[in-house]
Amino acid sequence: MTSSQAMVLENAGGPLVMRTRELPLPTGQQIVIRVLACAVCRTDLHLMDEELPDIRYPIIPGHQVVGEVVTCGPEASSEPGQLVGAAWLGHTCGSCDHCTRGSENLCDAARFHGYQIDGGFAQHMMADSRYCFPLEDGTDPLATAPLLCAGLIGYRAFSKAGDAAHLGIYGFGAAAHIVCQVAAQQGQKIYAFTREGDEEAQAFARRCGAVWVGSSTDAAPVPLDAALIFAPVGALVPKALRDVRKGGSVVCGGIHMSDIPAFPYADLWGERQISSVANLTREDGREFLELARRLTINTEVHTYPLAAANDALRDLREGVFSGSAVLVPG
Numbered sequence: 001m002t003s004s005q006a007m008v009l010e011n012a013g014g015p016l017v018m019r020t021r022e023l024p025l026p027t028g029q030q031i032v033i034r035v036l037a038c039a040v041c042r043t044d045l046h047l048m049d050e051e052l053p054d055i056r057y058p059i060i061p062g063h064q065v066v067g068e069v070v071t072c073g074p075e076a077s078s079e080p081g082q083l084v085g086a087a088w089l090g091h092t093c094g095s096c097d098h099c100t101r102g103s104e105n106l107c108d109a110a111r112f113h114g115y116q117i118d119g120g121f122a123q124h125m126m127a128d129s130r131y132c133f134p135l136e137d138g139t140d141p142l143a144t145a146p147l148l149c150a151g152l153i154g155y156r157a158f159s160k161a162g163d164a165a166h167l168g169i170y171g172f173g174a175a176a177h178i179v180c181q182v183a184a185q186q187g188q189k190i191y192a193f194t195r196e197g198d199e200e201a202q203a204f205a206r207r208c209g210a211v212w213v214g215s216s217t218d219a220a221p222v223p224l225d226a227a228l229i230f231a232p233v234g235a236l237v238p239k240a241l242r243d244v245r246k247g248g249s250v251v252c253g254g255i256h257m258s259d260i261p262a263f264p265y266a267d268l269w270g271e272r273q274i275s276s277v278a279n280l281t282r283e284d285g286r287e288f289l290e291l292a293r294r295l296t297i298n299t300e301v302h303t304y305p306l307a308a309a310n311d312a313l314r315d316l317r318e319g320v321f322s323g324s325a326v327l328v329p330g
């Protein structure tokens with residue numbers, strides 16, 4: 001048994017409360033991870049606000065975890081002492097059409113860390129070793145934790161945009177600041193759209209390599225090849241469609257979005273496309289972590305002790321910081 005403190009969502013709406021949990025010895029492929037850092041995601045706010053279906057209470061949120069393996073089940077693919085990352089995907093069936101066609105992110109029986117499986121807002125976390133990513137010795141837990149959702153989901157959205165020479169990003173938070181650096185280092189031009197008058201986010205976008213910054217009500221200065229929407233604002237979809245060229249695509253990267261208002265068919269015509277990104281596959285994780293090793297990605301991190309998880313969530317909601325909030329259990 002491992003005794004662990006955790007910030008638990010016991011009822012709809014929260015707040016999170018500190019509880020002591022006893023983790024049993026891992027069996028099969030399971031491992032117990034000592035959490036070194038867990039980044040906070042907008043999805044954690046959607047969880048708190050009951051904007052996701054079928055939330056299991058009580059639940060420990062957190063799906064961007066870097067930690068050290070402490071104990072392993074007899075069939076686990078990890079070893080004690082190894083550094084691992086745990087992301088959103090925690091379980092799939094392995095046998096449905098989606099799973100066997102390489103789209104395990106769409107598995108109907110999938111379960112997710114910090115949503116249906118207790119996550120990383122805790123000192124320790126139990127996970128299936130097959131869904132954890134081995135990390136190199138010397139990996140910086142603080143800098144790496146935000147890569148595991150913001151980076152991964154951002155990367156999946158980015159991949160769907162193809163090799164857009166002119167790429168718009170709408171909503172400049174955790175995912176955008178990572179994608180922007182990846183795209184800029186690959187020679188793509190980034191146009192960042194933020195809330196009107198959000199000069200801090202605009203300065204942040206410039207630091208991450210954007211060639212143009214403006215408000216989400218401004219028209220794009222050039223026709224865009226693709227647009228990534230990370231803000232949970234449905235009205236941005238028709239706006240982004242008007243900014244992309246014929247044949248261009250608009251990719252929605254969030255798990256939740258307000259309703260998309262009606263718009264004229266002419267805005268979609270010309271073979272423009274709208275798509276969404278759901279979850280991630282383990283292959284996305286392996287590809288992106290490999291890419292991140294080759295590029296220089298500076299994650300802007302704001303740390304909070306585990307007990308201050310509610311403060312971190314509030315600050316994310318209020319847009320107090322740019323970049324990512326990361327909980328450090330200590």
Ligand SMILES: [Zn+2]
Nearest residue numbers: 093096099107
């Ligand atoms: Zn499946």
Ligand SMILES: [Zn+2]
Nearest residue numbers: 041043149150
């Ligand atoms: Zn997330």
